[in-house]
Amino acid sequence: MTRTKVVVFADDLIMAIRGDSVRAVENYSNAELSKITLGSKNNRIIFNETKSKVMLVSRRKWREQRNITVYLNNKPLKQVTWMKYLGIIIDHKFRFQEHINYAAEICAKLIYNLSKMAKLSWGIKHPVIVTICKGAILPLLTYGAPVWIDTMKYEHNKQKYIREQRLINIRMAKVYRNTSSKALCILTGMTPIIIKLAEAVKCYNIKEKTVSLSFELNSNVELKQWLHPAGAVTIKK
Numbered sequence: 001m002t003r004t005k006v007v008v009f010a011d012d013l014i015m016a017i018r019g020d021s022v023r024a025v026e027n028y029s030n031a032e033l034s035k036i037t038l039g040s041k042n043n044r045i046i047f048n049e050t051k052s053k054v055m056l057v058s059r060r061k062w063r064e065q066r067n068i069t070v071y072l073n074n075k076p077l078k079q080v081t082w083m084k085y086l087g088i089i090i091d092h093k094f095r096f097q098e099h100i101n102y103a104a105e106i107c108a109k110l111i112y113n114l115s116k117m118a119k120l121s122w123g124i125k126h127p128v129i130v131t132i133c134k135g136a137i138l139p140l141l142t143y144g145a146p147v148w149i150d151t152m153k154y155e156h157n158k159q160k161y162i163r164e165q166r167l168i169n170i171r172m173a174k175v176y177r178n179t180s181s182k183a184l185c186i187l188t189g190m191t192p193i194i195i196k197l198a199e200a201v202k203c204y205n206i207k208e209k210t211v212s213l214s215f216e217l218n219s220n221v222e223l224k225q226w227l228h229p230a231g232a233v234t235i236k237k
Contacts, residue, residue, distance in 0.1 A: 004032055014085055022056065026068040029054070033072050049075045053083055057092050088144040096148035100157050107137050107164045115171050129172045130188075137168055138196065145197045146204045158194055165193040 007014045017032060019025035040047055049072040056066055056079070070077050082091040082098045089099035114132060141161055151157050162181055169184035170177060185192050191199070 003028055009086060012085065016057075022066060022068060025056070026070065029068070029070045033070060037071075037073055047072060049073045049077060052077050053080045054078070055080050055083055055090075055092050057094070086144075088147055096151045097157070099144075099148055100151060100160060103141055103143070104160045104164050107140055108167070110137055110140075111164065111167045111171065114168070126172060126174075129168075133168050133172065133190070137164070138193075141165075141193060142197055142200045145200045149197060149201050152194065152197060161193045161197075165190070 003018055005016045007016070015032065017025060017029045019028050036047065039045075052072055054068065054070045054077040056068055068079060070079075082089055084090075089096070089102055091098050114129065141164065152161075166181045166184060169181070169188045169190060170179070172190075173179070173184055173187040175184070175187065179187075182192075184190075
């Protein structure tokens with residue numbers, strides 16, 4: 001049975017190693033990284049251990065100690081509970097809460113800066129705001145949706161995205177702040193963000209009928225499906 005899977009995009013690499021227990025995963029990880037350390041020396045390739053991290057992935061309630069010690073270049077790697085890979089923040093339970101918070105926070109900053117330039121009687125016009133929304137804000141909110149769409153079944157995550165779209169719609173429509181979110185979408189002609197996310201996932205599934213090993217956004221989908229619930233270590237370089 002294959003215990004190790006490697007995902008590479010340019011110079012960004014993730015190694016996923018699974019096992020039946022925390023200690024087993026730790027041993028398998030050190031064995032694999034020993035091979036990498038030896039191979040890199042023989043081929044004069046340098047892996048920076050200070051930029052590499054290790055994360056224990058599991059949804060089970062472990063009775064074992066969750067701290068693991070994994071070495072690269074004979075130096076211990078820092079253990080984390082989340083890491084960013086290809087623009088998506090992956091946490092140790094694949095809940096993607098950090099990613100939702102991050103995307104919402106970035107959008108809030110963009111909208112705040114935009115609001116300073118889009119006043120009621122002067123500033124950038126409606127068509128420009130629409131272009132910015134479609135070209136910058138919506139792509140940021142929907143980026144990687146096929147990977148983390150399951151997290152939108154929680155109402156608090158939905159409300160974060162609805163709130164961000166509401167803020168930009170108010171700027172676009174230039175109406176009172178107590179206007180309902182549904183009315184704002186009608187006034188601006190914008191698709192509600194939750195429907196937009198479902199549309200993005202639908203288009204992705206039609207285009208990619210099967211999950212591939214392209215190491216782009218869908219690489220995280222495959223890792224999520226491949227990792228055994230008993231536990232796995234993800235190492236990012």
